[in-house]
Structures are given as C-alpha cells and as structure tokens.
Amino acid sequence: MTDLYDVAVIGAGFAGVTAARDLSMTGHSVVLLEGRDRIGGRTWWSKALGVDLDLGGTYVHWTQAHVWRELKRYGIGLATPMPVSKAYWYADGAVHAGTWEQLHQLATPLVDRFFADARTHFPQVDDLAAADIGAIDRQTIGDRLDALELSAHDRDVLVNAMSILVCSEREQGLAQLLFWCAICFGNWSAFKEIAGHWAIEGGTGRLLDAMSAESKAELRLSTPVAAVDDNGHEVTVTLRDGQRIRARRAVVALPLNMLSEFSVTPALPQPVRAMIGQKNPIMPSKIWVRIKGEIEPFVIYAPAGKHPINTAHAERRDHGDTLVVCFCSDPSALDGNDREAVQQALRDFIPNIEVLETVCQDWANDPFSKGGWMHHRPGNLTQAAPMMRQPHGRIHFAGADIAPIGVGGIDGAIETGAKAAVDVARALNGAHHP
Numbered sequence: 001m002t003d004l005y006d007v008a009v010i011g012a013g014f015a016g017v018t019a020a021r022d023l024s025m026t027g028h029s030v031v032l033l034e035g036r037d038r039i040g041g042r043t044w045w046s047k048a049l050g051v052d053l054d055l056g057g058t059y060v061h062w063t064q065a066h067v068w069r070e071l072k073r074y075g076i077g078l079a080t081p082m083p084v085s086k087a088y089w090y091a092d093g094a095v096h097a098g099t100w101e102q103l104h105q106l107a108t109p110l111v112d113r114f115f116a117d118a119r120t121h122f123p124q125v126d127d128l129a130a131a132d133i134g135a136i137d138r139q140t141i142g143d144r145l146d147a148l149e150l151s152a153h154d155r156d157v158l159v160n161a162m163s164i165l166v167c168s169e170r171e172q173g174l175a176q177l178l179f180w181c182a183i184c185f186g187n188w189s190a191f192k193e194i195a196g197h198w199a200i201e202g203g204t205g206r207l208l209d210a211m212s213a214e215s216k217a218e219l220r221l222s223t224p225v226a227a228v229d230d231n232g233h234e235v236t237v238t239l240r241d242g243q244r245i246r247a248r249r250a251v252v253a254l255p256l257n258m259l260s261e262f263s264v265t266p267a268l269p270q271p272v273r274a275m276i277g278q279k280n281p282i283m284p285s286k287i288w289v290r291i292k293g294e295i296e297p298f299v300i301y302a303p304a305g306k307h308p309i310n311t312a313h314a315e316r317r318d319h320g321d322t323l324v325v326c327f328c329s330d331p332s333a334l335d336g337n338d339r340e341a342v343q344q345a346l347r348d349f350i351p352n353i354e355v356l357e358t359v360c361q362d363w364a365n366d367p368f369s370k371g372g373w374m375h376h377r378p379g380n381l382t383q384a385a386p387m388m389r390q391p392h393g394r395i396h397f398a399g400a401d402i403a404p405i406g407v408g409g410i411d412g413a414i415e416t417g418a419k420a421a422v423d424v425a426r427a428l429n430g431a432h433h434p
C-alpha cells in the first residue's frame with residue numbers, strides 16, 4: 001500500500017488527462033494510472049507511412065466548446081482540409097461515380113426525411129428531461145430505415161450519407177443519431193462537417209502533450225487497473241499485478257467496453273451494469289493508405305456489411321502522393337495491413353488506383369479499448385448514461401462514452417473529465433453545491 005493520494009484517475013485518454021491536469025493544478029495530489037505505454041487512448045498520433053498520422057479520433061471543431069477551449073489555451077489551430085470533388089458510392093449492388101455535389105443532391109431529400117423529427121425529440125439538447133423520446137428511445141437506426149420504406153437504392157444512399165457512423169444499424173440506437181443532428185440545429189450536413197472534417201494542426205498528440213506538460217499529476221504508464229473499491233472512508237485501487245493504491249476519491253475514465261472486466265465496489269446501479277454488459281456496438285478499424293500520385297481528391301461510401309471499406313477519403317498530399325483514410329465497420333472483413341487486399345478493395349471503386357503502403361489500427365480488437373467511438377444502444381443515451389454521470393460514492397466516472405452533449409467524441413471526453421474534476425474538488429474541499 002502506498003500513501004494516500006487525494007485522487008486516483010484511471011485511464012489517460014482525453015477524459016483522464018483533463019481530470020488529472022485540472023485536479024493537480026488546484027493543489028491536489030493526483031496519480032494517473034494508464035494501462036498502455038502511452039497516453040491518448042482512442043486517439044493515437046503516431047509515425048506511420050513516413051509521416052505523423054492520427055490512427056484514432058481526429059476531427060474537432062470550433063463549435064465544440066470544450067476541445068476548442070483547450071486548443072486556444074495552448075495556441076493550437078486546425079489543419080485545413082483538402083476539398084473533395086469526386087464521389088464514389090455503392091448502392092443497390094453497384095458502384096456509382098459522380099461529383100460530391102451530385103451525391104449530396106441525391107442524398108439530401110432522404111436525409112431530410114430521416115432526421116425530420118430530430119429537434120422535436122431534443123428541443124433543448126443540454127436537458128434530457130426536456131426530451132420527448134418515448135416514441136424513439138427503444139428504436140434502432142434499422143427500425144427508422146425500415147419505417148421509411150425506401151427502395152434498395154435509396155436506402156443505401158441514405159446509409160452512405162451517414163457514412164461510418166452507421167456500423168451496425170440493428171444495434172445502434174436511433175436516439176443518438178437524432179440527438180447529434182439536433183445539436184447541430186437539426187442539420188445533418190452541419191453535424192458531418194463538425195464531426196469529420198477538421199483535424200488538429202500537429203495532431204491530437206500535440207494537444208495531449210500540451211495538457212500533460214501543464215499537469216502536475218504523477219503519470220504511471222503500463223499500469224492496468226483491475227478494480228476500485230469505496231469502503232465508505234476512502235478508495236482502494238487494485239492494479240492487475242495486485243498492487244494497491246489508496247486515494248480519497250477516484251475518477252474512472254475508461255471505455256465502456258473495458259468496464260465488464262473491471263470491478264467496482266459497491267456495485268453500480270442495475271441499469272448501468274446492464275449498459276456495461278450490452279457493450280458499445282461500434283467495432284471499427286481505421287486504415288491509412290499511401291496512394292501513388294496526386295490523384296483527384298475523392299470520397300467513397302458503402303453501407304456496412306456491403307463492402308469491407310465503408311468510408312474513405314483523400315485527406316492530404318505527401319511528397320507527390322495522396323494519403324487516404326479508410327474506415328471499416330468490420331475489421332475481420334479486410335486486413336488493413338495487407339497492401340494488396342486494401343488495393344483490391346479500393347479498386348472496386350477506382351479501378352487504377354495504386355496503393356503503395358498501408359497502416360491499420362483495429363480498435364475493435366485493441367486490448368485497452370475493445371471498440372470504437374461510442375454509439376448507445378436503445379435506451380442507454382437517455383437512461384443509463386446520465387445515471388453513470390452521477391458520483392457513485394467516492395467514485396466518479398468520466399469519458400466520451402457517457403458524455404452529455406459531446407457523446408462519442410474528443411469534446412465529450414474533455415467535457416466529462418473537466419466535470420469530474422470540479423465535482424471531486426468540491427467534494428474534497430467540503431464545499432456544498434446544489
């Protein structure tokens with residue numbers, strides 16, 4: 001047993017790094033325990049294909065209050081995206097080609113129908129009590145697609161317009177998609193730009209490094225945690241190697257899909273345990289591809305289950321080549337480290353494309369994430385996730401997976417990390433707040 005820390009923060013993704021920095025900077029003794037040999041979790045700025053790349057979460061936006069505040073705090077800007085002109089999409093058994101504008105025009109009436117009631121259900125997105133979700137909360141994305149009674153072609157076009165965000169339509173809750181759209185004034189195109197367009201200049205690693213440099217927390221890498229126990233007086237954190245750490249409070253900032261192998265005492269409320277047992281159904285891989293030559297910038301869309309690559313786009317140029325990023329909803333359908341296989345898959349859309357090199361991060365099988373960005377199953381966005389945001393005695397939860405407005409993204413991770421830090425600091429300082 002070690003000395004008593006004020007706070008043990010478990011997991012050093014954006015949520016844990018934020019909580020540890022904020023608490024340590026307000027004079028608390030903080031230990032940050034991370035299972036991997038790096039910080040960043042489901043974001044990973046790494047050298048590959050001869051350049052620095054984001055292998056996980058990437059895109060942020062100036063409308064995302066929490067991440068934007070952090071970027072401005074450290075003087076970091078956004079990378080200018082490469083405009084895309086060409087589009088290839090798979091619909092009704094065939095590959096189609098056109099301009100990006102043509103695809104957009106085809107998809108817009110379908111998107112408008114799918115999201116028509118987004119703001120009706122979530123008139124005030126920061127207040128789920130104001131939400132009228134009775135009619136949609138138990139539905140999946142697949143249920144809504146069925147109800148629209150579209151032709152096979154139109155259904156594929158609509159799913160393509162939601163790109164990789166629809167990975168598993170029979171498991172993903174409809175509410176989260178409508179919620180995301182409602183956040184962006186009911187405008188799905190706006191959501192897509194916010195969620196998938198603007199990368200951090202210098203990568204997510206640059207922001208994380210800046211946050212870590214300011215933090216005074218003690219960081220312990222390669223330190224996986226097995227359990228946290230609140231005995232009514234203090235918290236004991238048990239590492240997988242059996243060591244124990246004592247703290248007055250704990251912040252658990254782990255991915256939902258890691259919590260089924262993580263013990264919490266006293267037991268969590270039943271709806272939260274049920275959500276943990278059900279798991280996040282998003283199981284993606286992300287592949288970066290070096291394409292020979294400066295080819296015309298393009299996007300590719302194919303519905304999950306109909307092609308191994310579900311979304312791809314040209315992201316930037318490098319030394320006369322084009323770097324393309326691909327998202328796959330089922331990593332077992334394509335070995336992203338197999339150059340030939342990736343080239344073959346891309347040639348289904350662009351016949352002469354020449355793949356020089358690839359690198360793949362399989363988040364579904366990553367031992368410290370076991371899944372991708374969060375998409376709640378029916379009911380959990382509005383029931384179990386808000387419940388999990390409440391302190392559980394001396395144990396506080398944080399992370400993008402249970403975030404309110406920023407659910408599923410970097411912004412939400414920072415939002416919940418900052419909130420947990422405020423809650424813990426108030427509790428430790430004995431302040432009473434309503």
Ligand SMILES: Cc1cc2nc3c(=O)[nH]c(=O)nc-3n(C[C@H](O)[C@H](O)[C@H](O)COP(=O)(O)OP(=O)(O)OC[C@H]3O[C@@H](n4cnc5c(N)ncnc54)[C@H](O)[C@@H]3O)c2cc1C
Nearest residue numbers: 011013014015035041042057058059225368399400409410
């Ligand atoms: C392929 C992909 C693309 C994405 N694209 C975007 C995007 O463009 N924009 C966006 O905003 N979001 C995106 N996301 C989502 C975003 O990356 C995540 O929501 C966010 O980074 C999660 O942060 P977090 O701190 O909540 O969790 P994590 O980043 O998962 O951090 C949790 C930490 O806990 C550690 N850990 C796990 N188990 C243990 C244990 N037992 N003991 C100790 N430590 C442990 C992990 O190693 C990890 O460091 C994407 C995600 C993926 C996978």
